[in-house]
Amino acid sequence: xxxxxxxxxxxxxxxxxxxxxxxxxxxxxxxxxxxxxxxxxxxxxxxxxxxxxxxxxxxxxxxxxxxxxxxxxxxxxxxxxxxxxxxxxxxxxxxxxxxxxxxxxxxxxxxxxxxxxxxxxxxxxxxxxxxxxxxxxxxxxxxxxxxxxxxxxxxxxxxxxxxxxxxxxxxxxxxxxxxxxxxxxxxxxxxxxxxxxxxxxxxxxxxxxxxxxxxxxxxxxxxxxxxxxxxxxxxxxxxxxxxxxxxxxxxxxxxxxxxxxxxxxxxxxxxxxxxxxxxxxxxxxxxxxx
Amino acid sequence: xxxxxxxxxxxxxxxxxxxxxxxxxxxxxxxxxxxxxxxxxxxxxxxxxxxxxxxxxxxxxxxxxxxxxxxxxxxxxxxxxxxxxxxxxxxxxxxxxxxxxxxxxxxxxxxxxxxxxxxxxxxxxxxxxxxxxxxxxxxxxxxxxxxxxxxxxxxxxxxxxxxxxxxxxxxxxxxxxxxxxxxxxxxxxxxxxxxxxxxxxxxxxxxxxxxxxxxxxxxxxxxxxxxxxxxxxxxxxxxxxxxxxxxxxxxxxxxxxxxxxxxxxxxxxxxxxxxxxxxxxxxxxxxxxx
DNA sequence: ATGGGCCATGCAGGATTTGCATTGGACCAG
DNA sequence: CTGGTCCAATGCAAATCCTGCATGGCCCAT
Numbered sequence: 001x002x003x004x005x006x007x008x009x010x011x012x013x014x015x016x017x018x019x020x021x022x023x024x025x026x027x028x029x030x031x032x033x034x035x036x037x038x039x040x041x042x043x044x045x046x047x048x049x050x051x052x053x054x055x056x057x058x059x060x061x062x063x064x065x066x067x068x069x070x071x072x073x074x075x076x077x078x079x080x081x082x083x084x085x086x087x088x089x090x091x092x093x094x095x096x097x098x099x100x101x102x103x104x105x106x107x108x109x110x111x112x113x114x115x116x117x118x119x120x121x122x123x124x125x126x127x128x129x130x131x132x133x134x135x136x137x138x139x140x141x142x143x144x145x146x147x148x149x150x151x152x153x154x155x156x157x158x159x160x161x162x163x164x165x166x167x168x169x170x171x172x173x174x175x176x177x178x179x180x181x182x183x184x185x186x187x188x189x190x191x192x193x194x195x196x197x198x199x200x201x202x203x204x205x206x207x208x209x210x211x212x213x214x215x216x217x218x219x220x221x222x223x224x225x226x227x228x229x230x231x232x233x234x235x236x237x238x239x240x241x242x243x244x245x246x247x248x249x250x251x252x253x254x255x256x257x258x259x260x261x262x263x264x265x266x267x268x269x270x271x272x273x274x275x276x277x278x279x280x281x282x283x284x285x286x287x288x289x290x
Numbered sequence: 291x292x293x294x295x296x297x298x299x300x301x302x303x304x305x306x307x308x309x310x311x312x313x314x315x316x317x318x319x320x321x322x323x324x325x326x327x328x329x330x331x332x333x334x335x336x337x338x339x340x341x342x343x344x345x346x347x348x349x350x351x352x353x354x355x356x357x358x359x360x361x362x363x364x365x366x367x368x369x370x371x372x373x374x375x376x377x378x379x380x381x382x383x384x385x386x387x388x389x390x391x392x393x394x395x396x397x398x399x400x401x402x403x404x405x406x407x408x409x410x411x412x413x414x415x416x417x418x419x420x421x422x423x424x425x426x427x428x429x430x431x432x433x434x435x436x437x438x439x440x441x442x443x444x445x446x447x448x449x450x451x452x453x454x455x456x457x458x459x460x461x462x463x464x465x466x467x468x469x470x471x472x473x474x475x476x477x478x479x480x481x482x483x484x485x486x487x488x489x490x491x492x493x494x495x496x497x498x499x500x501x502x503x504x505x506x507x508x509x510x511x512x513x514x515x516x517x518x519x520x521x522x523x524x525x526x527x528x529x530x531x532x533x534x535x536x537x538x539x540x541x542x543x544x545x546x547x548x549x550x551x552x553x554x555x556x557x558x559x560x561x562x563x564x565x566x567x568x569x570x571x572x573x574x575x576x577x578x579x580x
Numbered sequence: 581a582t583g584g585g586c587c588a589t590g591c592a593g594g595a596t597t598t599g600c601a602t603t604g605g606a607c608c609a610g
Numbered sequence: 611c612t613g614g615t616c617c618a619a620t621g622c623a624a625a626t627c628c629t630g631c632a633t634g635g636c637c638c639a640t
Binding site for chain 1: 628629630631632636637638
Binding site: 001002003004006042043044045060063064066067068070071072074075077078079081082083085 | 291292293294296332333334335350353354356357358360361362364365367368369371372373375
């Protein structure tokens, strides 16, 4: 029995959807499904109700959720406590952040805290889902991530200490001098540079779509995983794509398309567990607040 | 992180010896050693002190032992509770027992409880170490095993409900009509049919040896894993070997060698967890007591 | 009906784990 | 100091387990 199975199950219990939970746990849906099966086999009972949408837990599942959650919490806190007490020795703070922040804001963050906090770092970078999962699994002390106040964020993050580092915006960009007839029409849809299905920003874009009914008429042009790649594709003139403002440095060759209705507010946040940490981490946290 | 690593670590903390703990966990010493390393890597700290005999835990190790133990207990109890509440549905009692009991006492046990308890069974058979480990891991509801009052038994079993099914003895046997000059002399040691290193009974024999100083002069003749095999080898006239009396049915072609000093008292016991179980299990337990 | 979203499963490639055999170190008796 | 014994770590090959991809079957909403 791997405790990752427990974490999978808890994510499933919360998100009530195999595909989303798999995504969140940074795993294929197939592998995720089998992990849940393995867990059910280990427990000896079905934990989720078959053929039900959205996913519901069986009675045993509810019972197990509580016990497994408490058990897991105890274990991870034990580990965190041990790591915390060894903090001065190892004096390495583990940061997790999605690619886009690593490429834009990390330098600023480093500059801000560098002189105040003396410590070595290790940095975990990946997709938003990946780094969030790893942070929650205890693989990192601090998580940096975008958060969209307009969208429900993951419940597990609601229990963390949180500080807003700065405001950001999610809005459409296009290559300098181009236009593509945005926001498009049924006859002449604009070409969209979209995020791959699994990306966090893909959900933000979907939210923009929903909010505007059919006012956006697009055709899919390119799909990218990372904001940086997407930005390059936009700059190369392939179409319109949404980016966080923070990812667009001057001279990138892309310009924003106006219109508040196409825009979503974002926050760049730092998270850390509520439990006690070491002095170095406290100092870093204070620096982030200030 | 596999929770088996936690169980390994807890066994190690208790037995303070990699080899013994590996044996108890039914694993090679090499694999066991690596699992501990994996766990240490997961926690992020050394848990056991290097180069120390017997094994000692680091401070972090002690701390982790407590947390991991509590976490594991919570998890396994949750599972057990779920299984317990589903007992009437599945109505299958899972018995674990070492080979020797499966071949001798199980029939009697079955006969004794069969009419009183209506339930289907599943039976796990293996070496004593294996089935004990599996029982403690929650893979069985009841464990049947030999216990020697003269030897310290495993601590983890001390916390279980326990009932003595009957008395037994561990004593030397030889082929009918043979003798081999037992207990032997330096010039003419008797040939010993011994248990393989890993077997539980091998430890009992070692205890007999220690108790008698150098009074036993033997030379190793054959080594066997299982009592039944050993019995056959004795009957074939290859030498003297220790057996539990219960394993020797009439007409087996072997006879006991007298002398209380070569003998060890044994109990055949049943164990079950202290936590609440289902009605079927309670009925079976009552039948075992009576 | 039919299309789309969702979970289960066959399969092949790949990562991890295991046991065996061996090495290197600590401890002990002489 | 020395040889022997007990113990844990490690190289290596085999086996096991896990993963992702592609696909199939199911249910629900249109």
